[in-house]
Amino acid sequence: MKKIITLLFLGLVVAISLFAWTLTPAVPDTPENPPEVVQAQPQPPAEMRLSILKAGYMQAQEIFSFRGGSFAPLLSGMAAILVQHPQGDILIDTGFGSEVDAHYKTIPTLMQMLASYTKETPSAEQLRANDYAFDKLRGIYLTHAHWDHVTSLPDFPGVTTYLPQSEMDFINSGDESAHLLRSFVEQGNAQLATYTLDDGPYEILARSRDLYGDGSVVIVALGGHTPGSVGLFVNLPSGKRYLFAGDIVWAREGYQIPAERPWLARRLVDHNDAGVREAIVELHELHELHPELVIVPAHDRRIHETLAQYPTTER
Numbered sequence: 534m535k536k537i538i539t540l541l542f543l544g545l546v547v548a549i550s551l552f553a554w555t556l557t558p559a560v561p562d563t564p565e566n567p568p569e570v571v572q573a574q575p576q577p578p579a580e581m582r583l584s585i586l587k588a589g590y591m592q593a594q595e596i597f598s599f600r601g602g603s604f605a606p607l608l609s610g611m612a613a614i615l616v617q618h619p620q621g622d623i624l625i626d627t628g629f630g631s632e633v634d635a636h637y638k639t640i641p642t643l644m645q646m647l648a649s650y651t652k653e654t655p656s657a658e659q660l661r662a663n664d665y666a667f668d669k670l671r672g673i674y675l676t677h678a679h680w681d682h683v684t685s686l687p688d689f690p691g692v693t694t695y696l697p698q699s700e701m702d703f704i705n706s707g708d709e710s711a712h713l714l715r716s717f718v719e720q721g722n723a724q725l726a727t728y729t730l731d732d733g734p735y736e737i738l739a740r741s742r743d744l745y746g747d748g749s750v751v752i753v754a755l756g757g758h759t760p761g762s763v764g765l766f767v768n769l770p771s772g773k774r775y776l777f778a779g780d781i782v783w784a785r786e787g788y789q790i791p792a793e794r795p796w797l798a799r800r801l802v803d804h805n806d807a808g809v810r811e812a813i814v815e816l817h818e819l820h821e822l823h824p825e826l827v828i829v830p831a832h833d834r835r836i837h838e839t840l841a842q843y844p845t846t847e848r
Contacts, residue, residue: 561810568737575748575768582617582846586656588628591648598783599792610834613656621671627685636684657688663844676779677762680713687722698727700761757808781812788816
């Protein structure tokens with residue numbers, strides 16, 4: 534019996550040590566030679582605008598957001614990005630919706646135990662309160678299909694949600710992490726459509742789609758987090774440029790260092806570790822090549838605070 538207890542104790546020590554190791558700093562391999570760049574030459578219309586609709590947040594810590602982080606608090610923001618364009622406006626993701634309390638109960642119990650959430654005014658309600666004309670919305674473009682990016686979709690009846698075919702296949706595969714969006718479709722609370730990324734390379738990314746044909750919004754493949762996860766470049770008339778990068782990283786340190794999520798977080802949310810690492814390296818290289826480019830992880834509230842809050846807009 535004593536020997537069994539000793540072995541169990543040693544096993545526990547090893548398991549704890551391995552878990553602690555996954556929280557330590559680790560930098561993904563980056564290429565020795567600079568990547569080939571396809572120079573962007575956007576021609577955004579003067580009327581184009583950008584703003585953020587902050588709709589909630591979750592309490593987090595650095596150490597669970599990127600390897601090498603401290604125990605310092607890190608707010609994980611939930612927001613929608615509104616791009617106003619003469620050819621029709623779009624939302625990038627949706628932020629927490631009006632029924633988030635019910636939606637939160639659909640996520641895995643472990644995730645509920647690890648994070649609490651706080652609601653703010655849903656994005657649709659913010660727009661309505663400012664007399665926004667919903668018929669201006671050309672569509673909602675998701676960075677990916679996870680619950681916290683789609684929870685407001687029922688608040689936008691009649692507005693089509695767009696994603697790549699690979700993400701549609703992921704939703705239709707029955708994967709549990711796309712359960713909420715799949716339930717919206719089954720209940721008639723969301724209408725989905727697909728697009729292709731067939732406009733060739735953009736910057737250092739291999740596949741892209743120029744949404745308006747003027748270079749103002751360019752969607753690029755940033756796979757790994759889900760099979761069809763994407764990022765969206767938004768190029769404003771002022772010359773300011775953004776890349777809304779979804780959940781490839783949860784915090785800016787992820788692409789600055791660069792650093793991936795710790796093992797437990799990856800097990801809970803990432804579809805393909807290698808794909809995420811590749812995308813992190815791409816974000817890091819973009820950051821190095823274009824220091825002026827504002828890369829916006831979908832949940833880094835620190836960066837959200839620097840964006841114009843609707844109805845204030847940036848041009």
